[in-house]
Amino acid sequence: MAKSDYYGTLGVRRDASAEEIKKAYRRLARELHPDVNPDPATQERFKEITQAYEVLSDPGKRQMYDLGGDPFGGAGGGAGAGGFGAGFPFSDIMDAFFGTAAGGGGRGPRSRARRGRNATIRVELDLRESAFGTTRELTVDTAVLCEVCTGSGAAAGTHPDTCDMCNGRGEVSQVTRSFLGQVMTSRPCPQCGGFGSIIRHPCQECSGDGRVRTRRTIKVRIPAGVEDGTHIQLAGEGEIGPGGGPPGDLFLEIVERPHEIFERRGDDLHCTVQIPMTAAALGTILTVETLDGAEEIDVRPGTQSGQTISLYGRGVQRLNETGRGDLLIHVNVETPSRLDPAQEELLKELARLRGEERPPGKFAPGQQGFFSRLRDAFNGR
Known part of the structure; x- marks a missing residue:
């Protein structure tokens, strides 16, 4: 009997990857399954693609077939009366129609790449930096991609091997009996942990993690108007993920140091000035400090203790908005306690x-x- 062309049966190249073979089988199975197309010729064709996939989806059988051997060990062909070989994974049929393995969820192999953790660092600012914004260079203790293995976790010159327990699927299936009949369930492969591959020779630089810890310096722009307790999110500046996964985010927690003159309340600033009672009664010109430098204010005659003088637009820049808050100057009149x-x-x-x-x-x-x-x-x- 002439040897069947399994690659031609599935319509793939001889160097097709396992994923390409699986996709080709799924596409044909949807068209040719007996439940979809009852034509006898179509049923025979379905048996052919099933047998081809049984061989080409198994690395050992595929290698034997490529070398010209009998992948079924003289058993007379893989597909039996029901159209499935003894070693054929029935879950692939269910996966072709429903996208999941029968009864088990069909997760498939997990990616080793996972998102990195977020990181938070505290940044101390003085009032002027908070009000007008600033640029800082920050040193961060973080995890970065291992340059030796480029995140794979495998030693140089090697690569993760396909797990021989689950054949790279990342899960194993088992059939159990219940009052409903036979039930097929799937679970993560215990040998590869659900990854579908095994790192037999880990990278010595990162011990197979795909990343190494280091300290790096980043330059960040802190916007005007931040205040004590503000959190700034820097997307993608956190730790790189295991297995070369995407990085997490870096959060800056703003800590504003107290000012010796001004008290901040939102976008407004408050301060207190002491003036003698004669100046309050007669009026005076007073020089006060602001964030923009010294300014003169007019204290009107008859000013009372506790009155407030406002300098509009001399407060803190509003965060992500135009305009500034105000500077409110609280007057405290000093009454002499002793007179000559x-x-x-x-x-x-x-x-x-x-x-x-x-x-x-x-x-x-x-x-x-x-x-x-x-x-x-x-x-x-």
């Missing part, structure tokens, strides 16, 4: 001129002396 005789006489004269002089101890209910009322006035009471 000349100063006391001047204040008494002022009280007489304002008609506010009262004999000691003669205040009507609810009335106060000049100094008490002056002190309370300047303290905002």
Whole structure:
């Protein structure tokens, strides 16, 4: 009997990969399965592609067939009366129609490449850096791709071998009996852990992990307007994944140091200035510090303690928006606690001129002396 051309039966090249052979079989099985096409000629054709796939999907049988031997060991051909050989994986038929192995989920081999972990580092900023943004060079302890094995985990000159227990499928199937009949289930291959391949000669540089730990420096731009507790996500700057998988993300946790003058509340800044009572009463020009440098403000006559003077647009840049917050200056009027005789006489004269002089101890209910009322006035009471 002439030897069958299994490659021609499936319509693939002789150097076709296992995945190409599997795809060709699935496509033909959907067209020729007896449940889909009951024509007798089609059923015979289905048996042929089944036998071809049984041989070419098994590395050992395929090698024997390529060398001219009998892959069935003289058993008279692979496909029996039912159309399936004794060693044919029935789950491939179910996979061709449903995309999963019968009853078991049909996961297929797991990729060794997995996404890397995220990393977080703390970045301390002063108020000016937070307000206007800055550029930082950060040193990160992370995992990077192993340059020796380029992430495969295998030693140079070698490669992962196909698992001989699951034939590279990453799972093994078993048939059990139940009151419903025979049930086929699948589970990850215990020998390869579901990867479908085994690293027999691990890379010495990374011990088979596909990555090595190192310290690297990255340059990052921190936007204006960040505040204490802000998290900035840098996509793809985390650890490279095992097996050459994609990297995770790097998160920057912003820590804002306290400022000696300003207190930040959102986008606004607050500060307190002390002025003497004479300046509050008569008015004055006061020089104050801002994030943009020193500026002069007009303190109007009669300013009370506790009043607020606002400098619009002198606060912090709004994050990812236009405009800035405000600088709010809280005035604290200082009332003298001790007066020399000349100063006391001047204040008494002022009280007489304002008609506010009262004999000691003669205040009507609810009335106060000049100094008490002056002190309370300047303290905002």
